[in-house]
Amino acid sequence: MVITVRELHAVEVLDSRARPTLAVTLAADGGLRARAGVPAGASTGSREAVERRDGDPARYAGQGVLGAVAAVNGEIFDALAGRAFASLAELDALLVELDGTVDKSRLGANAVVGVSMAAARAFAASRGVPLWSYFGGSLGTPRLPVPHFNVVNGGVHAPNELEFQEFMLAPLGAPSATEAVRAGAEVYAVLRKLLLARGLSAGLGDEGGFAPEIARPEEVLELLVEAITAAGYRAGREGVAIAMDPASSEFYRDGGYHVAGESLSTDDMIDRYEEMVDRFGVWLLEDGLAESDWEGWERLTARLGERVELVGDDIFCTNPAIITDAISRKVANASLIKVNQIGTVSETLDAMRVCRQAGYGQFVSHRSGETDDDFIADLAVGTGCGHMKSGAPARGERVAKYNRLIEIEDATDLPYGLGDAAS
Ligand code: PGA
Numbered sequence: 001m002v003i004t005v006r007e008l009h010a011v012e013v014l015d016s017r018a019r020p021t022l023a024v025t026l027a028a029d030g031g032l033r034a035r036a037g038v039p040a041g042a043s044t045g046s047r048e049a050v051e052r053r054d055g056d057p058a059r060y061a062g063q064g065v066l067g068a069v070a071a072v073n074g075e076i077f078d079a080l081a082g083r084a085f086a087s088l089a090e091l092d093a094l095l096v097e098l099d100g101t102v103d104k105s106r107l108g109a110n111a112v113v114g115v116s117m118a119a120a121r122a123f124a125a126s127r128g129v130p131l132w133s134y135f136g137g138s139l140g141t142p143r144l145p146v147p148h149f150n151v152v153n154g155g156v157h158a159p160n161e162l163e164f165q166e167f168m169l170a171p172l173g174a175p176s177a178t179e180a181v182r183a184g185a186e187v188y189a190v191l192r193k194l195l196l197a198r199g200l201s202a203g204l205g206d207e208g209g210f211a212p213e214i215a216r217p218e219e220v221l222e223l224l225v226e227a228i229t230a231a232g233y234r235a236g237r238e239g240v241a242i243a244m245d246p247a248s249s250e251f252y253r254d255g256g257y258h259v260a261g262e263s264l265s266t267d268d269m270i271d272r273y274e275e276m277v278d279r280f281g282v283w284l285l286e287d288g289l290a291e292s293d294w295e296g297w298e299r300l301t302a303r304l305g306e307r308v309e310l311v312g313d314d315i316f317c318t319n320p321a322i323i324t325d326a327i328s329r330k331v332a333n334a335s336l337i338k339v340n341q342i343g344t345v346s347e348t349l350d351a352m353r354v355c356r357q358a359g360y361g362q363f364v365s366h367r368s369g370e371t372d373d374d375f376i377a378d379l380a381v382g383t384g385c386g387h388m389k390s391g392a393p394a395r396g397e398r399v400a401k402y403n404r405l406i407e408i409e410d411a412t413d414l415p416y417g418l419g420d421a422a423s
């Protein structure tokens with residue numbers, strides 16, 4: 001169905017970290033109205049599409065987005081208004097052309113992505129189908145993804161001494177997404193009790209996970225295994241497995257990885273990961289090495305790529321060209337997928353297609369700064385990518401995505417689990 005855009009309106013609102021972001025509304029012929037909330041990252045890759053921030057120190061310490069808002073309400077609206085678009089790809093191509101830069105820095109990736117997300121919803125509405133179904137078929141067969149709950153936060157997402165950014169629970173063995181959410185919530189509750197019993201803080205980081213005063217990653221992994229077991233689940237792939245995103249670019253300096261007071265070479269770091277995989281059954285490792293350490297990534301992939309899903313986030317930036325490069329160099333075996341990292345929904349789908357054709361997994365993700373928008377749940381379901389991360393099973397902006405999975409599951413008979421899309 002063709003959509004003809006009649007109204008486009010952005011407003012500066014707050015994200016989950018009390019920083020400004022955009023809420024975008026798009027109206028099209030036929031009474032179609034769609035809305036989108038724009039997420040924002042903190043541990044960003046250097047080749048990400050660029051967010052436009054005002055830099056005016058008198059407002060939100062320079063973080064305001066009034067320029068991006070003005071771009072949506074002015075230049076982008078003028079370009080779209082009254083035009084009929086036959087597909088989202090066509091509309092997104094116009095946004096890319098209008099911006100004219102390689103990194104969307106002129107209009108702002110935050111402006112562009114909000115319009116693209118709202119437009120995707122308008123196209124779904126024009127067909128009278130839910131958003132997940134609109135994505136269905138273009139890539140893989142729709143399925144409910146395995147939610148990955150980030151229950152311990154460190155790195156730039158928390159003010160503790162833990163360098164590793166994310167420790168996730170992955171209920172691979174759950175019979176359904178709904179039961180996976182229950183497992184995540186139950187283990188999260190037990191973990192809270194374990195932390196308090198040890199006299200550690202149960203305060204939360206940016207993604208709703210606990211941010212205890214622990215430095216060594218192995219100590220966190222021990223706690224997670226204990227919490228999984230104490231909650232009545234099996235630790236490992238048959239039950240609740242563990243995934244990690246150290247976001248290691250953040251602690252890579254002067255050729256070394258700085259972890260809990262030690263400086264590790266790339267090969268030391270790989271050895272350390274192998275031990276963690278052997279001891280704790282870590283099934284997925286994201287950004288294990290830094291975005292500049294491509295030779296290291298080649299060795300990491302050769303060593304662990306058969307046993308572990310190795311996800312590139314900062315190193316790939318959801319960029320089809322970078323992922324194509326990585327595939328030819330046998331770097332990683334999966335890509336993180338963040339819509340705002342590349343800037344349009346269509347380019348995000350391109351990145352997922354490139355992954356799929358090469359047998360690389362696609363791990364759909366929220367950002368550390370979020371809104372109540374549940375877009376990524378539909379994206380993960382519709383593309384059949386098998387897994388998704390949206391932080392802890394706590395805090396409204398994180399839970400919105402998990403609750404959306406439960407609602408989709410309730411309304412359909414789609415299968416649950418990794419399927420064959422994840423490596
Ligand atoms: P970010 O972190 O949203 O702060 O970039 C998420 C991640 O590294 O996966």
Ligand code: ZN
Pocket residue numbers: 245247286287313314336
């Ligand atoms: Zn990451």
